[in-house]
Structure formats: structure tokens, C-alpha cells
Amino acid sequence: MKLDTDKVYEGFRLIEKKEINEINSTGMLFEHEKSxxxxxxxxxxxxxxxxxxxxxxxxxxxxxxxxxxxxxxxxxxxxxxxxxxxxxxxxxxxxxxxxxxxxxxxxxxxxxxxxxxxxxxxxxxxxxxxxxxxxxxxxxxxxxxxxxxxxxxxxxxxxxxxxxxxxxxxxxxxxxxxxxxxxxxxxxxxxxxxxxxxxxxxxxxxxxxxxxxxxxxxxxxxxxxxxxxxxxxxxxxxxxxxxxxxxxxxxxxxxxxxLLYQKPFDKTRENTIKYPISSNEKEEDKTFLSMNFSVGKATDPEIYLAFDILEHLLLETPSSPLKKALIDAKIGKDVFGTFEGGILQPMFSIIVKNSNENEKEKFINIVKETLCKLVKDGIDKKLIEASINIKEFQLREADYQGYPKGLIYSMKAMDSWLYDENPWIHLAYEDTLKKIKSSLSSRYFEDIIEKYILKNNHSSILIVKPAKGLEEEKEASIRKKLNEYKESLSDxxxxxxxxxxxxxxxxxxxxxxxxDLQKIPLLSIKDLDSHAKKVSLMEKEENGVKILYHPEFTNGIAYVNMYFSTEGIKEEMIPYISILSTVIGKVSTENYHYEDLAKEINIYTGGIRYAVETYSEKGDSEKFYPKFVVKSKVLVNNISKLLTLIGEILAHTKYDDYKRIKEIIQETKSRLEMVIFEKGHVVSASHLFSYFSPIGKYDDMVSGLAFYKFIVDLEKNFDEKAKEISYNLHEVAKNIFNKNNLIVNVTTDEKDYESFSKQFCLVYNELGENRTAKVEYNFEFSPKNEGLMTSGKVQYVAKAYNFIKLGYSYTGGLLVLKTIANYDYLWNKVRVQGGAYGSFAAFYKNGNMFFTSYRDPNLKETLDTYDGAGAFFKNFNADDRQMTKYIIGTISDLDFPLTPSMKGERAAEYYIKHINYEDIQKEREEVLNVTIDDIRGFGDLISSAMEKNYLCVMGNEEKIKQNELLFNDLIDLFE
Structure with a gap:
């Protein structure tokens, strides 16, 4: 039905229409006349x-x-x-x-x-x-x-x-x-x-x-x-x-x-605040220095996009000049920026982490001197082109993993609509991008730096520094305040x-x-598709290498992932696989300085990333397949450039630039600390798996707390270990990057596969031919039951074990159990009654299962709740409507829509784990046919797992010490 402007439809007047070609949509703006x-x-x-x-x-x-x-x-x-x-x-x-x-x-x-x-x-x-x-x-x-x-x-x-x-x-x-x-x-x-x-x-x-x-x-x-x-x-x-x-x-x-506008400052303002650290942490190298600027209005689409690009250009890549200047000055160990465009007055920040307060003046001077030099001499045009291209690729790809596109577009719409402008000004980006691309032949970004940073008095210097005892003082003050309040009350x-x-x-x-429960509208089981979705997979071979090909409409993009087995790496060298993933692509190669390499990647590709992944054999608590994964995406017409760059990086990286490697290790440590604070529930549960699970132990060594401790040691003793680190990286890389270790995963349109197959030799010919024997790891396991002490104000409480080791097997019904545990038992006990922000359960095909809490004021009470879960499920009861609800919610998770790149990665995961379509369909049928008796039967599984008493808690130092009898070891998480 064609809708006309200035006509009323069901009480809504259509005010304006606009074709938004950038997102293949028509925008229609209405107003409800009565309300x-x-x-x-x-x-x-x-x-x-x-x-x-x-x-x-x-x-x-x-x-x-x-x-x-x-x-x-x-x-x-x-x-x-x-x-x-x-x-x-x-x-x-x-x-x-x-x-x-x-x-x-x-x-x-x-x-x-x-x-x-x-x-x-x-x-x-x-x-x-x-x-x-x-x-x-x-x-x-x-x-x-x-x-x-x-x-x-x-x-x-x-x-x-x-x-x-x-x-x-x-x-x-x-x-x-x-x-x-x-x-x-x-x-x-x-x-x-x-x-x-x-x-x-x-x-x-x-x-x-x-x-x-x-x-x-x-x-x-x-x-x-x-x-x-x-x-x-x-x-x-x-x-x-x-x-x-x-x-x-x-x-x-x-x-x-x-919404009020802040009146511009007449001069830069400076503030210093403190944050708490635990009693055994050192205060040195723990200060944050930041320079912050109010930059224009969110309703200016040019500034909104240009500053997003400028922040990337200045601070987010190995070739970013401001980041490099600050790192070279050694005033801190990590440098990053933020641009917040989604408020009325956007703000841009330059941040140095792991510094000291006495570096403030040096920090300010370096920022000003570097930016003045860029304005005077001009910014490298290849650097500008690289940052514009990577942002343009992201805009056009519109692949927001984990979020529906429509949700991201709604947020972008609100970034102008809320401020009384049309909601599409940040969605229709072509004209804005065209103006910004003029920077390739003008002083566009130099003028922005001069106007909005160097000559902008609406700015601040904020120093955030550590202080011991601050949290204890605050808690004591709160207790005193509460006691005095209670004493002031009448009976x-x-x-x-x-x-x-x-x-x-x-x-x-x-x-x-x-x-009341009946009033919530509910689909029926017959509204659900009884058949699992098939993920397309064609097995091919190029030069003797297995290629997993997924024909998908990708709008001219090719997703190329390379999976190298790491089974030949000795146990003591396992953490170096992860160090390799952080270093490679950020250091120089034989033919590129690392700054030039970053520019080439961003100009010609949508990005190349490196990760260490582990894949469990289905239904097996012991067997797993560790991989070093090179993830990349590119417009099909640039696929030869992508493969050439990957070949250069894998075969010709130089691991002897000690200064650069030290910078990367410092940054990696810093970013891990951020993750630990933000995802304490995942960190605690994952570390707990290392007590009893081979894949858990391996994951801990490449991405968990064991890896964090490893990298802390490397950073602290880098000067003595520099040659050793360089040698180990070279040896690990030589072992991993060879033709006999490789599976390649390609997702693109059928018509575009030939572009890959014809040019695969560009990377294949660069790889080694060593055949390395698989190493059998003899990991040591024990119930360490650690209390990981921080200055944090809340806890992350985890308890876990492996149910296959206890004689149980995986079934799709466990996915329904997870739904019930997350949104009935744990939600009510840990969140509603306990006051935590969240609590979660998981049951994996390899038998690992956990309960964990997020931002939890409690500790022992939450562990008691986990221990009571078995009895709850043994006596579980629900009517047909409730069971239908749990099944629908579980199927919803299984049917989460996947982007083309996600489909390709999912198919590769199934291939490596030896999961076939029949397994996926069987799991779905077990979900659809789960009964109350099945759920009750899982009560014994949970009770048995909880009785093994494997636990790990990350949280407040004082709270953990109050409950020290629960733990075998108390550990200061941060030094």
C-alpha cells in the first residue's frame, strides 16, 4: 500500500518520507494527532x-x-x-x-x-x-x-x-x-x-x-x-x-x-579524583590521564562521522600518530580514545592508562605538540584513506554481531531525532562521507583538529588515581551512617x-x-518450526588444503577464515600462542614497517584479526581441538591484496623489535584488566573450569586468569626476557603457520568463490611444510577453590563441574534446564531476593556446566543457592503452558538470526567438532519433546556436580576474607 505525505492513517499523520539507499530502506516520519x-x-x-x-x-x-x-x-x-x-x-x-x-x-x-x-x-x-x-x-x-x-x-x-x-x-x-x-x-x-x-x-x-x-x-x-x-x-x-x-x-x-546545553568554558578545567585499590596493590603506574573536549552538536552529521573517523585515525591503529607519540614518550603503558556522539554535545577523549600523576604536564605537552605538528605539516593521506575506508566498510557491511540491524539503526536515529532533527540524518551517510573524503585532497582533518581540539577551551583534564583504603573508608562510612540512622529511629x-x-x-x-500468568500472550508449539535450520557447507580442496565453502549473499564481501591447528605446541609454550595472536599484524614484516602494514590492511580490507579458539569433540569431556584463527573480510575485487597481506604477515613477520613487542604486551595487559572488571562472572566461571577440565585448562592458559598472570610476568620482566620472548614467538609461529595444519573457511556469493580459489596460492605458497606431531598434554587438576581479591564492591560467584565425568550425557533437554535455571530459579533467588544484577547457568556438550553471578552483594548465600538447585529441580513442577513457555524460549535462542559471516563460522565450528545436521535436529527434537520428568531427572546431575564443591569467587577483598574458610587459597588478583 502506497502511503502519501500529509494523509492520516489510523490516527497518525505521515509528515515526511525519504529513500535511504545506504540501508535499503524507506524512512517514514509520522505524528499521532491526538497524543x-x-x-x-x-x-x-x-x-x-x-x-x-x-x-x-x-x-x-x-x-x-x-x-x-x-x-x-x-x-x-x-x-x-x-x-x-x-x-x-x-x-x-x-x-x-x-x-x-x-x-x-x-x-x-x-x-x-x-x-x-x-x-x-x-x-x-x-x-x-x-x-x-x-x-x-x-x-x-x-x-x-x-x-x-x-x-x-x-x-x-x-x-x-x-x-x-x-x-x-x-x-x-x-x-x-x-x-x-x-x-x-x-x-x-x-x-x-x-x-x-x-x-x-x-x-x-x-x-x-x-x-x-x-x-x-x-x-x-x-x-x-x-x-x-x-x-x-x-x-x-x-x-x-x-x-x-x-x-x-x-x-x-x-x-x-x-535538554540543556553546557555553556562553553573560557579555559580548560582540571580535576583529580581517586579510585580504590586493594591493600596489597601497588599505586605506581595505575593513574589515568585524560584530555576531553566538547565537539559540536550531535545534529551535525559531518562532525558526528568525522570525529568517529578522526578518533580511529589518531588513536586506534598501530600507525596512529598521537597514540605512537604518547607510547614513545613512555608516560603510560596503554593509550586509547573515545568519541561519544550519542549525546547532544558529543565529546572526544584522549586517554593514557597505567601512568602516574607527575606525568600530567608531559602528557598535555605531547598531545598539543603532536597535534600542532599534524596541523602544520599535514596528516599522511594514506593514514586518512585507511581510517575512512575501514569505517566505510563497517557502515556498508552493517554486520552488528549479536544485535539486530534494526536496533542499531534505531540508536543512530535517536542520535538526531531526540534533539529535534530528522531521524535519518546519520543513516543517510553518503553525502556526508563524500564531504569527508575531500580530506584526501584538502586540509579537512587538520582544520577539524585545529578548531575542535587545539583552539577549543571547552575542554578538561581529568586525572583518576589509585588510593589504598578508599573502599574500606567508604564502607565504614556507610556502616556508620546506617547505624546512626537506625539509632535515630523510634520503635x-x-x-x-x-x-x-x-x-x-x-x-x-x-x-x-x-x-495472571495466563495474561502474558504465548505462542504454541505448533508455531515453531520443528526442523533445525541447515547451514550450507560445501567441502572443497585447493592445493591439498581443505576448504569449507559457504555460498551466501554477502553484498560483494568475502569472509576468509584460516584455522591452523596448534596441537603441536608444547605445554609450556601454550601461552605464547595467545601472545602471538596479539603481536602478529602489529609488528613489522620483511616488506612492511608495522605502521605501513596497518595502513595497507585498512585501505584494502575490512580488517584482519587473530584469535585462539578451542573446539570440544561433541559429547567428550577430554578431547578438544585448539586452533589459531586468522579472521578476515574484504570486498571481492580486493581478495588478491588480502591474501598477499596475510601471506606476508604469517610468513615474514619479524619478532625482534623488542620495543614494539613490549608496547603490545603492556597494552594487552591493560585491556585484559578491563575485561576482568567488566566480565567478572565469565572470568570466574572460565577459570574454575581449569580446576578439572582439559579444555578449561587450555583456555585459561590462552585467555583466562592464567594467561593474565603470564603476561603480567612478561611485562614486569620484559627487559631480561626480551630475547627469550622473541625466540619463542618465532618458534611458535613456525610450528603453527604451515600447510599441513590448515583448514580454510570461505563465505561469499557463489559467483565470487572463483576469485578466492584462483588466488589462494598467494597465501598458500608462503606457508611452511613442517609436519609436527600432536602433543599429549598432561595437565594437573585440583580443586583450588580460589578467592580472587580485588578492590571491587561486589562479587562474581561461580561453582562448576563436568557432568560427563559424573556419568551423565548431554541432551537438548539441558538447554531447557538452562532456560528454567536462568529465568526462574537463579533469577528469583540470586537477583530478586539476593539483589545481584544477574546470575547465569550453562550446560555444554563437553559436559562442563556452571552457575555464576554478576555484581552480587552476597557470597556464601549465593553458593548456598547453587547447592539448593538440585533439590529444586528434583521437585520441579510446571503445567503444560509453563513447559511450552520454556520450550519456546529455548528454541528462540537456537533460532537466533545469523549474519552471513556468523553462518560461515557456525558451519566451521560444527565441522571441527564433528557435529552433523542429524545431531542438531536430534537436539532440537529433545528440546521440543522435553518433559517435567526430564527436568526433574536433571536434579541429580546438578546435585552431584555441586557436591564436588569446585568454586571460584572474584570480589571484594574484605568480603572474601570474611568467608576465607570457603577457600583453599586467597589471591590478590592485581599487583
């Missing part, structure tokens, strides 16, 4: 449909009100009055995305699904949640999701509890997170960006129930909403649904959600607090009624 709701529809043929409703929500303080409200509106509503509709949807819908986001100035509620019936169901639940939440009926919702005083009896200590409170305590544990949050606060002190929309734990307990409800009343109105639809949908049907079910009941209002007030705590706990443990 004032704005709607943007991106029409295209994508079957992965996306809906989002967003609100402009400028915070007035740092209590985290927008964030707490984002959590809370999803805790029951008018039509769907159960306690956790969000969780019911996760358990029982075919969603391809379901979440909500709090940004510094907006709150978004996006969903996605490929099933139209399911898509409407998701829209319905989310719309009812935001417009008619149960927060007005139940104050316990804000208590649970935000914060509350916890007091169980008059003699117990009073404490703060709440999901967001603990989430943000975790967020404020990482020095990088503190840095990024404070940059905005100090650069825009008089605006919404000077407040912490997520919530600062120091201020969250200032939030009152009245403020909480008033915020919702004010901002969650259709007149302040931004509704987004994307994909191959019946737009008239969706407009009719929006109008009749929700928007017709609202009258347009003037909602004052104005009646204490009784009220106890009653409130009990009311919350009662609500948390009281199950929803069957009637």
Missing part, C-alpha cells in the same frame, strides 16, 4: 522486525532515577499484573532481542522478533509496561529494583539493598568506568550530562518514592515518546494497534523535557522498616497466580 506521539518507520525487507519506544528522560540528580524506572516499569502493568512480565517474555517468546537501556538523556525499550504474532505480543507487553506500570500500586517494586533499607529484626544491622544499587556498585568498581562517567560530569557540569543517569551508589539512597512516581508521570507520556518500527511489516496494522490499544486514550501535553519507625522488608520478601517469594 502527540512521534513515530519513525524504516520500511525494508528484513524479516527481523524491531519495535522500540523511547522517552527523553534528563536526570536532575545522580540518584539513578531514569535507570531504576527503566527496571521497574517492566515489573508488572495494567494488562499484565504479574511481578516479572519481562522475564516471562524472555522465557517464552521467540524474541531476537528483548531488553531496555538507560542513556544519559533517554530511556529506550526495544524488542525484536521474526514472528509477526510474537512481535505484536512483545509490543503489547512493552507498551502496557511503560504507560501503565504497577509502580503506583506496589512500592516494593522501587525497593527491589532501586534501593531500600533492609532490616529483618530490631537486633540486626540495617543495610542498603537493591538491584540497581548493586549493579552500579559494580560499575563504580572499575577505574575505567569511573573515568568515563566522570569525564561527562566534569565536561558538562551544569546540564543533564553532569548527572549520573545510571545512579551513583553514593546518591541512590537519596531517591524517594514520591520523586520516583513523579518522574514517570512527567516523562512517560506519548507526547514525550519516540516510537520506532523497522522491517518487513504491515505498517497499517501496527499503526492501528498503537492507536486503538494505547495512544487514543492520551491527549497531547506540553512535556518539559528540554515504631523500626517496626515499619521491618514490616517493609518483610512485605518485600513476601512479594518476592509469592508466586504469580495462574490467572
Amino acid at each position: 502527540g506521539a512521534k513515530l519513525f518507520y524504516l520500511k525494508n525487507e528484513d524479516d527481523n522486525k524491531v519495535f522500540s519506544i523511547s522517552f527523553r528522560t534528563p536526570p536532575k540528580d545522580s540518584t539513578g532515577l531514569p535507570h531504576i524506572l527503566e527496571h521497574s516499569v517492566l515489573c508488572g502493568s495494567r494488562k499484565f499484573p504479574l511481578k516479572e512480565p519481562f522475564v516471562e517474555l524472555v522465557k517464552g517468546s521467540m524474541n531476537t532481542f528483548l531488553n531496555a537501556f538507560t542513556f544519559p538523556d533517554k530511556t529506550m525499550y526495544p524488542v525484536a522478533s521474526r514472528n509477526n504474532k510474537d512481535f505484536l505480543n512483545l509490543m503489547n507487553v512493552y507498551l502496557d509496561a511503560v504507560f501503565y506500570p504497577n509502580i503506583y500500586k506496589y512500592p516494593e517494586i522501587m525497593m527491589q529494583e532501586g534501593w531500600h533499607y533492609e532490616l529483618e529484626n530490631k537486633d540486626s544491622e540495617i543495610s542498603y539493598k537493591g538491584v540497581v544499587y548493586n549493579e552500579m556498585k559494580g560499575a563504580f568498581s572499575s577505574p575505567e568506568s569511573i573515568l568515563f562517567r566522570k569525564i561527562s560530569e566534569y565536561l558538562f557540569p551544569d546540564t543533564q550530562y553532569g548527572k549520573e543517569s545510571g545512579g551513583d551508589p553514593d546518591f541512590i539512597p537519596n531517591l524517594t518514592q514520591e520523586q520516583f512516581l513523579d518522574f514517570h508521570k512527567k516523562y512517560y507520556h506519548p507526547s514525550n515518546s519516540y516510537i520506532y518500527l523497522y522491517g518487513d511489516i504491515d505498517i497499517i496494522e501496527k499503526l492501528k494497534f498503537l492507536n486503538e490499544e494505547y495512544l487514543k486514550d492520551f491527549t497531547r501535553q506540553n512535556v518539559d523535557s528540554e 515504631k519507625e523500626i517496626e515499619n522498616l521491618i514490616n517493609n522488608t518483610n512485605a518485600l520478601k513476601k512479594r518476592q517469594v509469592t508466586p504469580d497466580t495462574p490467572e
